Amino acid sequence: xxxxxxTRWSLALPVLIMLVVVVVYSVRLxxxxxxxxxxxxxxxxxxxxxxxxxxRSAEGAVNKGFDRIGEIEQLVSTSISDSDIALLNSAPxxxxxxxxxxxxxxxxxxxxxxxxxxxxxxxxxGRLVDLWGIGTExxxxxxxxxxxxxxxxxxxxxxxxxxxxxxxxxxxxFRVDLGAIAKGYACDEVVGILQNAGIDAGIVDLGGNIxxxxxxxTGQQWRVxxxxxxxxxxxxxxxxxxxxxxxATSGDYERYFERDSVIYHHILDPSTGYPASPGVRxxxxxxxxxxxxxxxxxxxxxxxxxxxxxxxxxxxxxxxVVITSDNRVIVSSGIxxxxxxxxxxxxxxIR
Ligand code: AMP
Ligand code: MG
Numbered sequence: 001x002x003x004x005x006x007t008r009w010s011l012a013l014p015v016l017i018m019l020v021v022v023v024v025y026s027v028r029l030x031x032x033x034x035x036x037x038x039x040x041x042x043x044x045x046x047x048x049x050x051x052x053x054x055x056r057s058a059e060g061a062v063n064k065g066f067d068r069i070g071e072i073e074q075l076v077s078t079s080i081s082d083s084d085i086a087l088l089n090s091a092p093x094x095x096x097x098x099x100x101x102x103x104x105x106x107x108x109x110x111x112x113x114x115x116x117x118x119x120x121x122x123x124x125x126g127r128l129v130d131l132w133g134i135g136t137e138x139x140x141x142x143x144x145x146x147x148x149x150x151x152x153x154x155x156x157x158x159x160x161x162x163x164x165x166x167x168x169x170x171x172x173x174f175r176v177d178l179g180a181i182a183k184g185y186a187c188d189e190v191v192g193i194l195q196n197a198g199i200d201a202g203i204v205d206l207g208g209n210i211x212x213x214x215x216x217x218t219g220q221q222w223r224v225x226x227x228x229x230x231x232x233x234x235x236x237x238x239x240x241x242x243x244x245x246x247x248a249t250s251g252d253y254e255r256y257f258e259r260d261s262v263i264y265h266h267i268l269d270p271s272t273g274y275p276a277s278p279g280v281r282x283x284x285x286x287x288x289x290x291x292x293x294x295x296x297x298x299x300x301x302x303x304x305x306x307x308x309x310x311x312x313x314x315x316x317x318x319x320x321v322v323i324t325s326d327n328r329v330i331v332s333s334g335i336x337x338x339x340x341x342x343x344x345x346x347x348x349x350i351r
Pocket of ligand 2: 180248
């Protein structure tokens with residue numbers, strides 16, 4: 001008998017210890033889990049939202065991210081009088097201007113995207129952007145003559161970069177505008193800062209330029225909504241699931257004004273000087289980096305459906321969701337499986 005009870009006790013003790021360990025562990029588990037923390041701010045003329053999954057306050061790293069966005073804005077904003085871009089735009093034509101490393105990188109990348117899209121994306125459209133003033137209080141339909149003048153200097157071939165010396169020159173009378181690429185670059189930079197700070201996973205949203213990194217603690221993919229152009233913000237036609245990379249959307253509903261029942265929006269066709277009217281309402285680009293997604297969403301919008309899908313077919317890195325003016329949602333085949341329809345009223349196609 002005595003032997004039996006000793007056996008029982010010698011078994012019961014480890015079981016009890018294990019039980020205590022399991023209970024303590026499971027009680028502590030929720031605190032150990034990575035939770036999402038979100039910070040919001042306003043920079044580069046847009047809402048910035050940074051969400052990180054962290055088991056401690058990641059505020060320091062997130063603040064560094066916001067500071068970095070501020071730095072980039074200081075360099076490239078056309079409305080900051082001593083930014084690199086403002087100084088370039090006011091320097092005499094034909095003379096080189098010294099620029100910072102970030103500016104040189106952005107210009108070098110912008111020229112590459114301009115070449116790739118055969119000038120549909122063109123960083124030299126600044127004078128046209130100023131003339132139309134879309135998104136500002138002085139937005140108006142310019143005279144044909146004013147458009148012809150603003151258009152006359154446009155052409156990315158006339159923007160010259162000496163990469164080694166980090167010097168830039170305008171060869172003709174245009175103004176540089178990096179509004180279609182800078183936010184995507186800033187998005188990548190913030191992701192780099194967060195990753196270097198040891199943060200496991202997060203999502204950075206700079207006015208619709210969305211970059212994701214790492215794996216969510218739940219193991220689920222990131223879900224990015226594709227805005228319905230005809231509905232209030234936050235109403236989606238579909239949702240894309242991705243594990244890494246970036247999504248950016250260029251749409252005619254983002255910044256526009258209406259005159260005499262005509263909508264004038266902020267994506268300009270560098271070959272005409274007028275808002276692009278390719279039969280497309282929005283182009284979302286899914287790409288490895290934010291800078292690609294941002295620049296190409298603008299450039300592909302201008303190209304229109306057929307030409308932009310030729311581009312996508314040639315590219316190994318780019319997928320798209322295109323919403324047309326006749327209510328079609330066209331999803332490139334490489335992303336079709338990751339696209340979930342959430343709204344009726346559109347016809348959905350895979351191409
Ligand atoms: P996004 O919202 O990224 O499509 O960028 C649109 C902004 O880029 C506009 O507000 C202009 O500042 C500038 N932009 C407009 N049209 C073009 C274009 N065809 N190529 C490059 N930048 C453009
Ligand atoms: Mg863009």
